Amino acid sequence: MTLAAARSTKAGAAPPAAGGRLRVEGIAKSFLGPTGGAIAAIDAVSLDVAPGEFLAIVGPSGCGKSTLLQVIAGLMPPSGGTVRLGDRDVTGEPAHMVYLFQQYSRSLLPWMTVADNVMFAFRHRIKLRRAAAVARCRDYLAMVGLADVADHYPWQLSGGMQQRVAIARALAAEPQVLLMDEPFSSVDALTRLDLHSLILELWTQKRFTAVLVTHDVDEAIFLADRVAVLTQRPATVTEVIETRLPRPRQSIETRESAAFLALRHRLLSYLLSRGGDTPHA
Amino acid sequence: MTQLTVEAAARTFPRAHAYRLRNSRASGVALVVLLLGLWEASARLGIVQSTNWPPFSAVMVALYSSIVDGELLPIIVSTLWRLARGYVLGSACGVVLGFAIALNRPARLMLLPTIELLRPIPIPAIIPPLIFLMGLDDKLRLFAIAFATFFPVVLNTLAGVRAVEPVYRQVAQTFGVPRWKTLGCVVFPASLPFILAGLRTSLGLAFVVTVIAEMIVGEQGIGYYLVTMEFAMRTAEMYAGIILVTCIAYLLNCAFVAWEAHAIRWARLIEEMRGES
Numbered sequence: 001m002t003l004a005a006a007r008s009t010k011a012g013a014a015p016p017a018a019g020g021r022l023r024v025e026g027i028a029k030s031f032l033g034p035t036g037g038a039i040a041a042i043d044a045v046s047l048d049v050a051p052g053e054f055l056a057i058v059g060p061s062g063c064g065k066s067t068l069l070q071v072i073a074g075l076m077p078p079s080g081g082t083v084r085l086g087d088r089d090v091t092g093e094p095a096h097m098v099y100l101f102q103q104y105s106r107s108l109l110p111w112m113t114v115a116d117n118v119m120f121a122f123r124h125r126i127k128l129r130r131a132a133a134v135a136r137c138r139d140y141l142a143m144v145g146l147a148d149v150a151d152h153y154p155w156q157l158s159g160g161m162q163q164r165v166a167i168a169r170a171l172a173a174e175p176q177v178l179l180m181d182e183p184f185s186s187v188d189a190l191t192r193l194d195l196h197s198l199i200l201e202l203w204t205q206k207r208f209t210a211v212l213v214t215h216d217v218d219e220a221i222f223l224a225d226r227v228a229v230l231t232q233r234p235a236t237v238t239e240v241i242e243t244r245l246p247r248p249r250q251s252i253e254t255r256e257s258a259a260f261l262a263l264r265h266r267l268l269s270y271l272l273s274r275g276g277d278t279p280h281a
Numbered sequence: 282m283t284q285l286t287v288e289a290a291a292r293t294f295p296r297a298h299a300y301r302l303r304n305s306r307a308s309g310v311a312l313v314v315l316l317l318g319l320w321e322a323s324a325r326l327g328i329v330q331s332t333n334w335p336p337f338s339a340v341m342v343a344l345y346s347s348i349v350d351g352e353l354l355p356i357i358v359s360t361l362w363r364l365a366r367g368y369v370l371g372s373a374c375g376v377v378l379g380f381a382i383a384l385n386r387p388a389r390l391m392l393l394p395t396i397e398l399l400r401p402i403p404i405p406a407i408i409p410p411l412i413f414l415m416g417l418d419d420k421l422r423l424f425a426i427a428f429a430t431f432f433p434v435v436l437n438t439l440a441g442v443r444a445v446e447p448v449y450r451q452v453a454q455t456f457g458v459p460r461w462k463t464l465g466c467v468v469f470p471a472s473l474p475f476i477l478a479g480l481r482t483s484l485g486l487a488f489v490v491t492v493i494a495e496m497i498v499g500e501q502g503i504g505y506y507l508v509t510m511e512f513a514m515r516t517a518e519m520y521a522g523i524i525l526v527t528c529i530a531y532l533l534n535c536a537f538v539a540w541e542a543h544a545i546r547w548a549r550l551i552e553e554m555r556g557e558s
Contacts, residue, residue, distance in 0.1 A: 075451050099455040106448040111470045111547045124466075125457040153547055155554070173456055 020086025022049040022072075022177055022209055027081035029067055030234075040234035041067050044081070047211075047228060047237065051176070054203060054210040056220035057237075059230030060271065065213040066102070066181050068235060072211070073099040073179050085177065095125065098175035102182045104162040108154035114141065114165050115150040121173040140172040141165075143202060160191035164198070171202060180212040184219060193251050196222060200249060217271070221263045222249060229270060239270060335517040344521035353506070357525065360502040363419065364491045367426025371487065372480055375431045379438025379476075380464070389439075400432045404490050408497050422494040429490040433482040441475025442468060474548040477541045484537055488530050 024047040030038040041064040049055045059065050070076040072083050074094045083090040085097070098121070101107035108117050118137045122128070128136065141147045144164040154162050163183060170178060180199075184192045200223060203210055214220050220227045221243055229239040245259055254260055302308055317337050323329045324336035335343075347353040382389040404425050415421040445468050453463045495504025503526050510519035542549055 070451075073455060075454055095457060097455075099451070101448060101452065103448070106446050107452050109449060109452065109467070109471075110551065111473075111545070120452075121456050124459070124462070153550065155551055 056224035371427035371430025375434025383442035437479025441472030
């Protein structure tokens with residue numbers, strides 16, 4: 001893949017990205033409405049994500065982005081269509097995909113310490129000796145710069161730190177595919193830029209396939225190889241744009257580059273022309 | 282300015298002393314001692330004219346001798362053993378049924394009205410009819426204790442399980458926790474603060490019902506002892522029994538609270554943190 005090759009850091013040294021392509025084919029999801037009729041949330045969404053690729057999905061709020069991601073993650077059964085990872089159909093809880101939740105305050109388990117939260121990610125799938133589990137947990141916490149708060153409870157940390165713990169936990173499961181549901185939307189702006197750089201660094205290092213759902217066009221362009229645009233409900237993919245921005249991306253320089261601004265212009269005018277701006281659901 | 286303030290503080294020093302007493306635990310203990318002193322004085326000085334009002338010191342002597350001559354201890358043990366069995370039975374039923382109706386909507390719709398109807402029944406009121414059904418042995422007393430224990434536990438468990446953040450379950454799902462394990466791994470610890478609150482309420486209730494049941498039915502336990510001493514006009518022993526029962530109930534509650542604080546330290550710390558901000 002040219003996209004994988006375009007990565008600058010350790011592209012040669014790192015192991016090849018594990019797993020196969022993520023193929024989402026004709027996924028549809030409808031809910032039972034208040035009057036008993038079915039309400040279509042997603043309509044025939046198809047996506048094809050290469051191993052190790054970073055795909056962003058943008059769309060107006062309330063368009064069904066999270067629903068789409070939950071269906072891909074197996075947290076919710078689709079009304080139609082299939083999800084395939086490599087040569088396997090994905091049903092139930094796929095072993096190689098992990099979902100990173102929007103709200104760290106609701107997804108970190110409050111009765112567990114930071115270390116126990118991270119170990120929770122893998123201890124049900126892999127039996128490790130205590131020492132090995134602790135070491136793995138320490139490695140992933142060190143990766144997000146939080147090795148020293150392992151014994152704290154998550155709610156004793158700042159919002160940004162909590163989301164780092166959530167990221168460490170998600171990656172500690174060593175997924176082939178990381179599905180991110182607006183994970184940077186509930187932290188302040190500076191912390192968000194920090195987390196963007198962190199997630200790119202970890203992605204480069206670990207070579208997982210990343211699918212990010214967001215309403216933030218800048219975030220999507222900055223992070224992704226390709227940006228898919230979803231329409232209003234029922235959501236469907238109307239456009240997929242390749243960013244082709246050089247990596248490694250720089251917090252400030254990349255965002256000021258002409259190519260970035262051109263992409264931003266194109267995506268925003270596209271979203272706005274579709275009447276994408278809606279009241280918050 | 283500072284000079285003046287210091288002088289003012291010096292002048293009010295005796296008041297500061299009184300302030301410290303008012304705001305320390307010592308004042309609480311002082312009131313208890315004062316009340317016991319009043320009891321002693323009222324009996325000794327004949328303020329209360331009654332042969333059934335022994336002075337506190339005489340009650341203490343009676344308590345000491347009933348314990349030393351081995352009369353009271355087996356009685357207390359039998360009461361506590363009865364309490365423990367009834368309480369564990371009622372709690373277990375409460376937790377299990379609480380989980381069942383919290384997780385299963387049809388079961389909840391079917392059982393909740395019955396639970397709500399049975400809950401306000403005063404236990405002593407149903408002991409006489411229960412005598413016809415269950416006879417006069419320990420079965421009846423255990424049932425009464427378990428019955429009283431059951432309701433706070435089942436309703437708190439229900440509320441606790443229903444209040445579990447739905448995202449926690451999805452977290453368990455995404456990390457491959459099998460469904461049956463999610464209950465023990467996620468739902469139970471998340472709802473534990475509610476369950477323990479129910480168990481604490483029930484403990485006090487179960488103790489009261491144990492003593493009442495012993496007073497009404499059978500010839501065992503501290504409740505029966507109290508009634509016997511009353512009929513025998515041995516009032517010092519009667520009050521000794523009451524004091525002992527009170528102390529045990531107090532200690533049981535203290536022990537439970539200490540254990541609870543340890544078991545759900547995280548919930549207590551979160552509460553403290555919220556209180557500060």
